[in-house]
Amino acid sequence: MAVAVSFFMLYYYRSNPNALKVGTQAPDVAFETMDGQKFSLSEYKMPVMLVFFNTQTFLSSGIYTELYLRNVPYLKGIDKANRAKLIIVTDGEQKKDIIREKLSDSRYKVLENYIYLSNIKQAVKDYGLSIWPHFFLIDTNKQILYEAKVPSPGIVDDILDRSQ
Numbered sequence: 633m634a635v636a637v638s639f640f641m642l643y644y645y646r647s648n649p650n651a652l653k654v655g656t657q658a659p660d661v662a663f664e665t666m667d668g669q670k671f672s673l674s675e676y677k678m679p680v681m682l683v684f685f686n687t688q689t690f691l692s693s694g695i696y697t698e699l700y701l702r703n704v705p706y707l708k709g710i711d712k713a714n715r716a717k718l719i720i721v722t723d724g725e726q727k728k729d730i731i732r733e734k735l736s737d738s739r740y741k742v743l744e745n746y747i748y749l750s751n752i753k754q755a756v757k758d759y760g761l762s763i764w765p766h767f768f769l770i771d772t773n774k775q776i777l778y779e780a781k782v783p784s785p786g787i788v789d790d791i792l793d794r795s796q
Contacts, residue, residue, distance in 0.1 A: 650760035658770045659684075659758035663719065663748040666728055674774065679716035679792060681783070682768045684752075684761060685695055685752055699782045700765055704742045706785040711746075716769065725750045758761050771795055 652658070661673045661682070683700065697733040704720075718726060720743060720752065722731065726748075735744050769778040769788055777791050 635655060639698070648763060648766055648781060650762060651777055652759050652768070653767060654778060656727065656776050658768065658774045658776050659755075660774075661721070661755050661758070663721065663750050664730065673719075676717055677772060678714070679772060679777070679795065680768075680770045681710065681718045681734050681788065683718070683720040683783075684708075684755065684759065684764050684766045684771060685720055685722045693710055695729055697765070703740060703783060703785055704746070706745065707783070708742075710788065710792065712752050713783075717789075718746050719748055720746045721736045721748050721752065721755065721756070723749070 654678075658673065663672065673682070675718050685697075685700075707718050709717050731747060732776065734740050735747070759766070765781070767780050767783040768776055769783070769791060771777050777795065778787060780787075
C-alpha cells in the first residue's frame with residue numbers, strides 16, 4: 633500500500649497540479665535571447681507556445697525531454713508558418729556558454745534559436761509549476777488556451793485553427 637501511495641504522490645507532483653489552467657490570464661514573463669536582447673510575453677501580438685525547461689530537464693535525458701525533442705520540429709513548423717511563436721525558456725541562472733555547448737550536441741541542435749533565458753524562479757511561481765518541462769499555448773489576449781506536461785501537436789493545431 634505504501635508503494636502505491638508513493639507512486640501516486642510522485643505522479644501527482646510530476647503532473648504539475650497547480651499549473652495555471654485553461655482560461656487563466658497568463659502572467660507576463662520577461663525573456664532574454666542568447667544574444668542579450670530583452671523582451672516580454674506582452675509584446676507578442678500573436679499566440680505564443682511557451683515551454684518551460686530548467687537546467688535539470690534541459691541537461692538530462694529524461695523521458696519528458698525526449699518527448700519534447702521529438703515534438704520540437706513540429707512546433708518550430710508552427711512558428712515558421714507564423715501561427716504562433718515558440719519560446720523555450722530555460723533557467724536565467726544557467727550560463728550561456730553551457731547552453732551553447734549543449735546546443736552543439738546534435739541531439740539538442742533542434743532547440744537552437746528557440747532557447748530564451750528568464751527569471752525562472754518568478755515564472756515558476758507565477759505559472760504554478762512544481763516540476764518541468766511544461767507547455768502553455770497562450771492566445772493574443774494572453775489567455776491560456778492549452779496547458780500540458782508534454783503538448784500534443786494535434787491539439788495545438790486544432791486550437792490554433794479554431795482561434796483564427
